[in-house]
Amino acid sequence: xxxxxxxxxxxxxxxxxxxxxxxxxxxxxxxxxxxxxxxxxxxxxxxxxxxxxxxxxxxxxxxxxxxxxxxxxxxxxxxxxxxxxxxxxxxxxxxxxxxxxxxxxxxxxxxxxxxxxxxxxxxxxxxxxxxxxxxxxxxxxxxxxxxxxxxxxxxxxxxxxxxxxxxxxxxxxxxxxxxxxxxxxxxxxxxxxxxxxxxxxxxxxxxxxxxxxxxxxxxxxxxxxxxxxxxxxxxxxxxxxxxxxxxxxxxxxxxxxxxxxxxxxxxxxxxxxxxxxxxxxxxxxxxxxxxxxxxxxxxxxxxxxxxxxxxxxx
Amino acid sequence: xxxxxxxxxxxxxxxxxxxxxxxxxxxxxxxxxxxxxxxxxxxxxxxxxxxxxxxxxxxxxxxxxxxxxxxxxxxxxxxxxxxxxxxxxxxxxxxxxxxxxxxxxxxxxxxxxxxxxxxxxxxxxxxxxxxxxxxxxxxxxxxxxxxxxxxxxxxxxxxxxxxxxxxxxxxxxxxxxxxxxxxxxxxxxxxxxxxxxxxxxxxxxxxxxxxxxxxxxxxxxxxxxxxxxxxxxxxxxxxxxxxxxxxxxxxxxxxxxxxxxxxxxxxxxxxxxxxxxxxxxxxxxxxxxxxxxxxxxxxxxxxxxxxxxxxxxx
Numbered sequence: 001x002x003x004x005x006x007x008x009x010x011x012x013x014x015x016x017x018x019x020x021x022x023x024x025x026x027x028x029x030x031x032x033x034x035x036x037x038x039x040x041x042x043x044x045x046x047x048x049x050x051x052x053x054x055x056x057x058x059x060x061x062x063x064x065x066x067x068x069x070x071x072x073x074x075x076x077x078x079x080x081x082x083x084x085x086x087x088x089x090x091x092x093x094x095x096x097x098x099x100x101x102x103x104x105x106x107x108x109x110x111x112x113x114x115x116x117x118x119x120x121x122x123x124x125x126x127x128x129x130x131x132x133x134x135x136x137x138x139x140x141x142x143x144x145x146x147x148x149x150x151x152x153x154x155x156x157x158x159x160x161x162x163x164x165x166x167x168x169x170x171x172x173x174x175x176x177x178x179x180x181x182x183x184x185x186x187x188x189x190x191x192x193x194x195x196x197x198x199x200x201x202x203x204x205x206x207x208x209x210x211x212x213x214x215x216x217x218x219x220x221x222x223x224x225x226x227x228x229x230x231x232x233x234x235x236x237x238x239x240x241x242x243x244x245x246x247x248x249x250x251x252x253x254x255x256x257x258x259x260x261x262x263x264x265x266x267x268x269x270x271x272x273x274x275x276x277x278x279x280x281x282x283x284x285x286x287x288x289x290x291x292x293x294x295x296x297x298x299x300x301x302x303x304x305x306x307x308x309x310x311x312x313x314x
Numbered sequence: 315x316x317x318x319x320x321x322x323x324x325x326x327x328x329x330x331x332x333x334x335x336x337x338x339x340x341x342x343x344x345x346x347x348x349x350x351x352x353x354x355x356x357x358x359x360x361x362x363x364x365x366x367x368x369x370x371x372x373x374x375x376x377x378x379x380x381x382x383x384x385x386x387x388x389x390x391x392x393x394x395x396x397x398x399x400x401x402x403x404x405x406x407x408x409x410x411x412x413x414x415x416x417x418x419x420x421x422x423x424x425x426x427x428x429x430x431x432x433x434x435x436x437x438x439x440x441x442x443x444x445x446x447x448x449x450x451x452x453x454x455x456x457x458x459x460x461x462x463x464x465x466x467x468x469x470x471x472x473x474x475x476x477x478x479x480x481x482x483x484x485x486x487x488x489x490x491x492x493x494x495x496x497x498x499x500x501x502x503x504x505x506x507x508x509x510x511x512x513x514x515x516x517x518x519x520x521x522x523x524x525x526x527x528x529x530x531x532x533x534x535x536x537x538x539x540x541x542x543x544x545x546x547x548x549x550x551x552x553x554x555x556x557x558x559x560x561x562x563x564x565x566x567x568x569x570x571x572x573x574x575x576x577x578x579x580x581x582x583x584x585x586x587x588x589x590x591x592x593x594x595x596x597x598x599x600x601x602x603x604x605x606x607x608x609x610x611x612x613x614x615x616x617x618x619x620x621x622x623x624x625x626x627x628x
Contacts, residue, residue: 203517203615205622217614224607293538293607300531301517301615308519 003029004169007073008059009066009092010080013134013142014106016046018150019077020057021173028169031061031069033095038064040140050144052174067094072101075166078116079106081265082276089119099123102162104152106130108261109276110191111284113155125155126163127183129190135264149176153183188233188240193248194277195229196222198262199298203305206267210257213249221294223249228292232281235288266306269313274303317343318483321387322373323380323406324394327448327456328420330360332464333391334371335487342483345375345383347409352378354454364458366488381408386415389480392430393420395579396590403433413437416476418466420444422575423590424505425598427469439469440477441497443504449578463490467497502547502554507562508591509543510536512576513612517619520581524571527563535608537563542606546595549602580620583627588617 004027008019011032023030034041045058063069066076076092092103099122105113106128113127131149136142150170154160163179170177180186200222201207212218226245233240262272278299285292318341322333325346337344348355359372377383380390390406410417413436419427420442427441445463450456464484468474477493484491494500514536515521526532540559547554576586592613599606 200615204618205620206626207618207622211618211622214618217610218618221611221614294611296531297535297608297611298615300535301514301612304518304521304525304528304532306519308521308525312520 001027003027004075004165005071005073006030006075006077007033007066007069007071007095008077008079009033009095010078011041011046012079012081013136013144014130014132015077015079016057016142017048017050017132017134017144017148018079018106018130018175020046020048020055021148021175022169023057023059024055025169025173029060030057031063031071031073032059033063033066033069033091035064037136037139038062040138044140046140046142048142048144050174051146052144052148065094066092066096069095072097074100075102075104075162077104077106081271082107082109082112082273083271084275085271088116093119096120096123102126102166104128104166105155106150107276108190108194109273109280110187111280112276117155124160124162126152126160126166127155127187128152129183129186131190133258147176148174151178151180151183151186153180153186155183157182157184184236185238188229188236188238189244191277191281192226192229192233192240192244193252194262195281195295196225197252198260198273198277199302200225201260201263202266202272203298203301206259206263208257208259208263209252209255213253215253219249222252225294225298228285228295229281231290232285232288232292235290236284266309269310271310272302272306274299274306278302315341317341318389318479319385319387320344320389320391321347321380321383321385321409322391322393323347323409324392325355325360326393326395327450327458328444328446329391329393330371330456331362331364331446331448331458331462332393332420332444332489334360334362334369335462335489336483337371337373338369339483339487343374344371345377345385345387346373347377347380347383347405349378351450351453352376354452358454360454360456362456362458364488365460366458366462379408380406380410383409386411388414389416389418389476391418391420395585396421396423396426396587397585398589399585402430406430407433410434410437416440416480418442418480419469420464421590422504422508423587423594424501425594426590431469438474438476440466440474440480441469441501442466443497443500445504447572461490462488465492465494465497465500467494467500469497471496471498498550499552502543502550502552503558505591505595506540506543506547506554506558507566508574509595509609510539511566512574512587512591513616514539515574515577516580516586517612517615520573520577522571522573522577523566523569527567533563536566539608539612542599542609543595545604546599546602546606549604550598580623583624585624586616586620588613588620592616
């Protein structure tokens with residue numbers, strides 16, 4: 001059986017974990033493009049500590065850029081952060097040599113697929129929503145907690161042989177992977193949580209999920225931000241039932257307190273995903289003439305805060 | 315001529331400056347209640363560095379509490395910060411012995427007079443708006459920059475003999491003091507600037523006036539917050555002309571960059587005036603059923619941030 005060829009670009013904690021699990025199946029040959037952790041990964045691979053079993057992931061090839069990859073991947077997995085200064089097409093162009101490569105984009109936020117769709121009109125794009133708690137704790141070392149889940153579907157919707165094949169590859173692993181025909185819906189569902197709680201955790205001075213569940217003004221702001229998300233989603237043809245709002249509130253109240261990923265990035269002095277989580281959604285609202293005053297307030301404040309914070313850390 | 319008796323309670327930079335200028339006239343006998351700077355002021359008075367002339371202000375009496383004041387003041391000037399944990403009536407009760415004492419309240423914000431009016435129904439309250447840049451740079455040392463202005467008027471509006479007499483006392487000094495019949499209007503005019511720029515400077519990560527004048531999203535948020543202030547003011551019978559909004563934008567763009575007083579307090583780890591500047595205005599909006607989504611977003615975030623920040627500084 002020919003091995004499925006996978007190239008993971010921007011292999012941080014999330015990318016390393018998910019494609020490491022693919023490599024474990026023995027059915028895929030997974031190579032990676034890494035930058036800051038190149039030396040550690042080249043020498044030792046990724047050491048992954050996971051509640052579903054620790055393992056060492058030795059990539060088939062370790063490269064500093066996509067250009068160095070000598071082959072033609074079946075799946076090119078891009079799992080970098082969604083940041084405006086990253087030219088994603090440029091990151092992967094060197095390895096996308098034919099329409100035979102399916103681009104798998106694992107990122108948070110909304111409106112993040114367009115630049116890739118425009119740059120690679122011949123390639124199928126699988127938009128992916130990941131549910132995972134994974135952190136890089138040292139060069140080449142990843143700690144993963146709890147369960148892990150991947151939902152992917154064709155950007156634009158509809159059936160996909162590549163999507164079904166990827167689901168098949170994950171069968172039997174600890175990753176709950178599923179191909180869906182309406183990935184846009186799941187992206188919006190995830191955003192429904194991310195859009196309020198990520199920015200509010202940062203703007204509120206470093207609030208964890210428990211502190212945001214104050215049954216008062218902060219929780220109420222989160223609820224109203226979710227209602228604004230529902231309006232924008234609806235204008236994009238995605239119907240998010242109101243129950244999801246209350247489910248998010250309940251989930252956040254009852255889950256053990258944790259810091260949002262945006263807060264973790266912020267406190268580490270890293271750039272945060274302001275545009276993917278807030279900016280793009282505000283622009284969709286503008287395009288449809290929808291009023292989202294709370295979202296725009298958070299967007300203006302968070303963009304300024306992010307800029308100022310990185311200025312200070314420099 | 316009998317000297318006018320003044321007792322200044324909470325004599326920080328602003329109170330010391332304005333009542334020090336009164337003492338300089340030779341027509342007033344000014345005593346002070348101070349806490350943290352008691353020793354310095356008791357020994358050396360206030361050393362005031364001012365563009366309108368340096369001077370040393372030796373109070374007639376220096377006390378640790380209002381109870382110690384042996385006399386009955388004509389004017390009791392209260393110039394503490396407007397913070398919810400400060401019991402203002404308790405701060406001054408010991409010195410308010412008869413209806414002959416006029417209470418002069420120098421504070422920012424809206425809805426700050428009520429607790430005093432309820433505690434001292436027999437006493438006239440002069441609500442005061444101060445325009446001054448004054449900072450305490452060391453114990454008993456105050457630096458004042460630029461011009462200084464006081465507007466005061468009877469809480470509730472109307473004529474006031476005590477107000478006119480205070481205006482008269484300031485005549486010939488460098489303080490531009492004026493009695494007005496409609497002080498509520500001037501309070502709202504000052505709030506029209508304070509409500510957007512103070513919170514946004516803090517929530518945006520420490521923005522000075524220049525950085526808030528970005529001719530983009532931050533300035534636009536400030537403009538929209540001002541429009542929300544206009545709605546609430548209008549529901550309170552105060553008409554703030556739209557031109558004032560654009561005038562504030564222009565002023566902020568063109569004035570040399572500076573940090574708002576709220577930002578200065580925040581960076582020094584001090585409690586900020588969230589309720590006087592934002593909370594009370596949101597509650598007025600609620601009472602009138604007015605929608606102020608941006609203001610409420612800033613209020614929820616700023617209250618959380620203030621709490622969290624002081625937790626961390628402890």
